[in-house]
Amino acid sequence: MSKNQHRSVGKLISTINRASEIHINNMLKPYGISVTQMHFLMLLYQQEGVTQFELSKQLYVDKATATRAIQNLEKEELIIRKESTGDRRQNLVYVTEKAQSLKKDILTILAGWTSILTEGMSEDDKTILLSLLHHATTNAIRSKKSEKGES
Amino acid sequence: MSKNQHRSVGKLISTINRASEIHINNMLKPYGISVTQMHFLMLLYQQEGVTQFELSKQLYVDKATATRAIQNLEKEELIIRKESTGDRRQNLVYVTEKAQSLKKDILTILAGWTSILTEGMSEDDKTILLSLLHHATTNAIRSKKSEKGES
DNA sequence: ACATTATAGTTGCGAATGCAACTAATATTT
DNA sequence: AAATATTAGTTGCATTCGCAACTATAATGT
CATH class of the missing domain: 1.10.10.10 (Winged helix-like DNA-binding domain superfamily/Winged helix DNA-binding domain)
Structure with a gap:
C-alpha cells in the first residue's frame, strides 16, 4: 500500500x-x-x-x-x-x-x-494525453515567466 | 497553420x-x-x-x-x-x-x-493525466529494459 | 576449497544545460 | 548627435547525468 x-x-x-x-x-x-x-x-x-x-x-x-x-x-x-x-x-x-x-x-x-x-492507448486517450500535456506545458511556461519579470 | x-x-x-x-x-x-x-x-x-x-x-x-x-x-x-x-x-x-x-x-x-x-484542469482530467502518464511511463521503462538485456 | 561469475557501490569522463557576465550592434532618450 | 539602455549571440562556470571501468564483496560451479 x-x-x-x-x-x-x-x-x-x-x-x-x-x-x-x-x-x-x-x-x-x-x-x-x-x-x-x-x-x-x-x-x-x-x-x-x-x-x-x-x-x-x-x-x-x-x-x-x-x-x-x-x-x-x-x-x-x-x-x-x-x-x-x-x-x-x-x-x-x-x-x-x-x-x-x-x-x-x-x-x-x-x-x-x-x-x-502511447502503446496500448486508444486513439482517444492519445488525443487526451496530448491535450492535457499541452495544457500543463502552458501552465509550466506561465509559471516560469511569472517567476522572472514576465510581461 | x-x-x-x-x-x-x-x-x-x-x-x-x-x-x-x-x-x-x-x-x-x-x-x-x-x-x-x-x-x-x-x-x-x-x-x-x-x-x-x-x-x-x-x-x-x-x-x-x-x-x-x-x-x-x-x-x-x-x-x-x-x-x-x-x-x-x-x-x-x-x-x-x-x-x-x-x-x-x-x-x-x-x-x-x-x-x-494542473491549474485549470478538472479533477477528472487530473486523474486521467496521472493515469495516462503512468501508462506512458510503463511503456518507456519497458522499452528501456528491452533495449538492454532485460528479463 | 578454489576458480569463476555476478553484484553493490564508487569514480572518471564526456556531454548537456541554465545562469551570469561579456561583446557587438541597434534603439531610445535627452 | 551623444549618451544611455536594450537586444542577439557567445563564452565561462557550476551542476547534473549516463556510461564504462574499477573495487570489494558475495554467490555459484566444479
Whole structure:
C-alpha cells in the first residue's frame, strides 16, 4: 500500500523524459546530433530564416543552449547561418539539403518513440494525453515567466 | 497553420520537465538539495533501510546517480548509511530526524508545483493525466529494459 | 576449497544545460 | 548627435547525468 504511492505528475514526467532522451539520443547517434538539436531541426523544417533567439523561445530553452545546439548542427552541415542584413546582431538560420534528406529518418525516429510511449492507448486517450500535456506545458511556461519579470 | 504544429508527446514532456527542474530546484535551494535528491528522500520517507541500488531502480536512474544523490543527502545530514551486516557490499539508507522535520516543507513544494501544472484542469482530467502518464511511463521503462538485456 | 561469475557501490569522463557576465550592434532618450 | 539602455549571440562556470571501468564483496560451479 505504501510502495509507489508517490506518483506525482512531475516525477512521472521526469522518468519519461529521461527514457526519451536516452532512446532518441541513441537512435540519432549515427547522425551526429542530439535530441535537443533534433528539436531545433524540427522547428527549422517549418520555418526558414529564423533567428537563434526566436528558436530558443519556441523551444523554451536558454539562448546559450540554442547557440551550442545550432553550432553543432552547423558543424554537421545540417543548417547554415546568415548574418541578417537588417540587424547585424541576428543570425538567420536555414536548413541545408543534407538536413532535408534526413527529414524522413528523423520523423520516423520521433514517431517511433511516440508510438512506444502511447502503446496500448486508444486513439482517444492519445488525443487526451496530448491535450492535457499541452495544457500543463502552458501552465509550466506561465509559471516560469511569472517567476522572472514576465510581461 | 504550420507554426507549433509539431507537438509530440516527447517534446511537451521535455518542456514541462525543464520547467519542473528549474522551479523545484529553486524552491529547494534553501535546503541544499536538488530535485533528484528530493525524489530519493520521498522514497525514503516510505521505506527504511533500503539499499542504494534498490532506490536507483525505483527511480529509474543510474546507480552512479544514486551514489551522488545519496552522498549529498548524507552531507546535508538528511540520511545516514549503514553498511549491511548480512552483505557488506550493501549500504542501507535511513532518513534522519532532520529529514523528517523537512518532510512537510518538501511535500508542500511538490504539491505546489503539481497544482501549478494542473491549474485549470478538472479533477477528472487530473486523474486521467496521472493515469495516462503512468501508462506512458510503463511503456518507456519497458522499452528501456528491452533495449538492454532485460528479463 | 578454489576458480569463476555476478553484484553493490564508487569514480572518471564526456556531454548537456541554465545562469551570469561579456561583446557587438541597434534603439531610445535627452 | 551623444549618451544611455536594450537586444542577439557567445563564452565561462557550476551542476547534473549516463556510461564504462574499477573495487570489494558475495554467490555459484566444479
